[in-house]
Amino acid sequence: MLEFKDVQTFYGSIQALKGVSLNVEKGEIVTLIGANGAGKTTLLMTLSGVTPASVGSITFKGEDITKMRTDMIVRKGIAHSPEGRRIFSKMTVFENLQMGAMTNDPAKFDENLAYVFELFPRLKERGWQNGGTLSGGEQQMLAMGRALMSNPEFLLLDEPSLGLAPLVIKDIFRAIKQINEEHGMTVLLVEQNANHALKLAHRAYVLVTGNIVLSGTGQELLSNPEVQAAYLEGGH
Amino acid sequence: MAYFLQQLINGVTLGAVYGLIAIGYTMVYGIIGMINFAHGEIYMIGAFIAVIGFTLFSGLPLVSAILLVLALSMIFTAIYGWTIERTAYRPLRNSFRLAPLISAIGMSIFLQNYVQLLQGARVRPIPPMIKGSFKFFQDSDFVVNLTYLQVIIVVSTIALMTVFTLIINKTAIGRQQRACEQDKTMASLLGVNVDHTISMTFIMGAMLAAFAGVMVTLYYGVVHFFIGFLAGMKAFTAAVLGGIGSIPGAMLGGLLIGLIEAFWSAYFTIEYKDVATFVILVLVLIFRPSGLLGRPEIEKV
Numbered sequence: 001m002l003e004f005k006d007v008q009t010f011y012g013s014i015q016a017l018k019g020v021s022l023n024v025e026k027g028e029i030v031t032l033i034g035a036n037g038a039g040k041t042t043l044l045m046t047l048s049g050v051t052p053a054s055v056g057s058i059t060f061k062g063e064d065i066t067k068m069r070t071d072m073i074v075r076k077g078i079a080h081s082p083e084g085r086r087i088f089s090k091m092t093v094f095e096n097l098q099m100g101a102m103t104n105d106p107a108k109f110d111e112n113l114a115y116v117f118e119l120f121p122r123l124k125e126r127g128w129q130n131g132g133t134l135s136g137g138e139q140q141m142l143a144m145g146r147a148l149m150s151n152p153e154f155l156l157l158d159e160p161s162l163g164l165a166p167l168v169i170k171d172i173f174r175a176i177k178q179i180n181e182e183h184g185m186t187v188l189l190v191e192q193n194a195n196h197a198l199k200l201a202h203r204a205y206v207l208v209t210g211n212i213v214l215s216g217t218g219q220e221l222l223s224n225p226e227v228q229a230a231y232l233e234g235g236h
Numbered sequence: 237m238a239y240f241l242q243q244l245i246n247g248v249t250l251g252a253v254y255g256l257i258a259i260g261y262t263m264v265y266g267i268i269g270m271i272n273f274a275h276g277e278i279y280m281i282g283a284f285i286a287v288i289g290f291t292l293f294s295g296l297p298l299v300s301a302i303l304l305v306l307a308l309s310m311i312f313t314a315i316y317g318w319t320i321e322r323t324a325y326r327p328l329r330n331s332f333r334l335a336p337l338i339s340a341i342g343m344s345i346f347l348q349n350y351v352q353l354l355q356g357a358r359v360r361p362i363p364p365m366i367k368g369s370f371k372f373f374q375d376s377d378f379v380v381n382l383t384y385l386q387v388i389i390v391v392s393t394i395a396l397m398t399v400f401t402l403i404i405n406k407t408a409i410g411r412q413q414r415a416c417e418q419d420k421t422m423a424s425l426l427g428v429n430v431d432h433t434i435s436m437t438f439i440m441g442a443m444l445a446a447f448a449g450v451m452v453t454l455y456y457g458v459v460h461f462f463i464g465f466l467a468g469m470k471a472f473t474a475a476v477l478g479g480i481g482s483i484p485g486a487m488l489g490g491l492l493i494g495l496i497e498a499f500w501s502a503y504f505t506i507e508y509k510d511v512a513t514f515v516i517l518v519l520v521l522i523f524r525p526s527g528l529l530g531r532p533e534i535e536k537v
Contacts, residue, residue, distance in 0.1 A: 103427035
């Protein structure tokens with residue numbers, strides 16, 4: 001469904017991605033793990049066209065989207081819930097969700113809204129509150145709900161567990177699993193919480209300073225000694 | 237008392253016009269963080285189109301002439317607003333912060349000279365078109381005069397601002413503008429065409445300024461290629477006073493600047509009325525840079 005071929009991305013003269021190749025098939029949860037500064041967020045931003053690739057190609061459903069403008073990529077069915085959640089803090093929860101539905105068929109709005117509220121009932125209670133007044137966990141739910149409102153085929157999640165309490169993290173991962181199983185949603189998940197992410201994912205890639213160094217099924221990487229040493233020590 | 241009431245009426249009329257122009261400053265600041273110093277010239281062009289329009293349509297009935305001129309002026313200034321953004325600001329959007337500001341001042345000077353060359357440097361008059369007034373509150377020999385035109389200006393401005401507020405708060409395009417104001421990258425990640433939204437902001441601001449231009453042309457009956465500078469600076473002051481970036485703030489700031497100007501002219505010295513306005517600008521910038529309705533942002537991390 002999605003394919004990266006030798007993708008290189010630069011910030012000025014700094015190279016953040018040094019020739020990344022990977023693929024994601026329909027219905028999969030694929031996770032990308034790696035340390036801070038490995039280029040995980042850049043990879044998602046390159047995919048969404050925010051920091052376009054200088055070299056290489058990205059194809060989605062057979063179509064080259066490497067140089068496409070961000071809002072056009074979204075319209076192809078890729079929803080991106082970015083790092084730091086980036087809620088519109090001066091808009092209500094409901095307005096944030098309306099923003100998410102921008103590219104969607106208005107006739108599907110109610111159906112999508114019902115689905116998001118079923119996944120995250122807390123959002124329904126908070127509907128008229130400003131986004132900025134929500135707790136971190138609620139903001140993460142809103143960020144994911146907003147992404148789902150576009151009725152995407154492909155969901156990008158950047159560090160959904162960042163800064164959240166363990167119980168909330170469990171909720172978020174349960175929701176990711178539910179979206180994937182019930183709706184066949186394809187998910188590309190970026191995580192520092194490698195333990196949780198590898199258990200959830202069908203397949204995984206390990207990114208180190210802009211290069212993919214390892215890949216395999218979630219279970220394979222969980223039992224890989226190098227991965228255990230680098231990313232899973234004390235990970236419970 | 238009657239004299240006071242008269243100044244109040246004059247001040248509110250003036251304030252309505254400043255408020256309309258101020259919205260353009262505040263919206264553009266909100267969305268791309270720059271002061272569009274060419275916005276006063278947009279208003280001036282709106283006024284000039286009104287003079288040309290009223291001359292062209294002088295044979296038509298009054299109401300249809302005014303509606304036609306409004307439509308014409310708003311459409312043409314919308315084109316000007318769009319073009320200014322495309323040519324002078326968009327290419328500099330990722331440049332250093334001062335670049336678009338310098339470009340804006342250049343655009344302002346360019347437009348003044350352009351209108352001067354095309355329309356001449358002399359004052360252009362139109363005959364008074366809406367005469368008559370309500371007279372009331374006789375106080376010894378002073379009569380309060382509320383002209384029909386003042387009523388039209390204030391009522392239509394309130395109506396326009398109401399519609400405009402509804403557009404910003406309740407429609408998809410308004411939501412997109414507010415989203416871009418807060419986080420352009422996130423807005424684009426949700427499928428908002430950011431360039432298009434910024435263009436729309438310039439178009440909307442220009443249309444409001446054009447409306448103000450037409451009203452002022454009817455009110456004073458004269459236009460001149462330089463009127464955009466002073467009106468623009470005052471509307472900018474109004475936007476700062478209300479809290480730059482805040483649309484209700486721009487409306488409130490406009491009203492206050494109009495009232496200050498009217499009362500200062502009436503009770504102190506008319507020669508120094510512009511000084512009064514700009515003293516306000518300096519005081520606000522020193523003591524309350526966020527303005528009356530602008531709030532420093534509290535962000536949850």
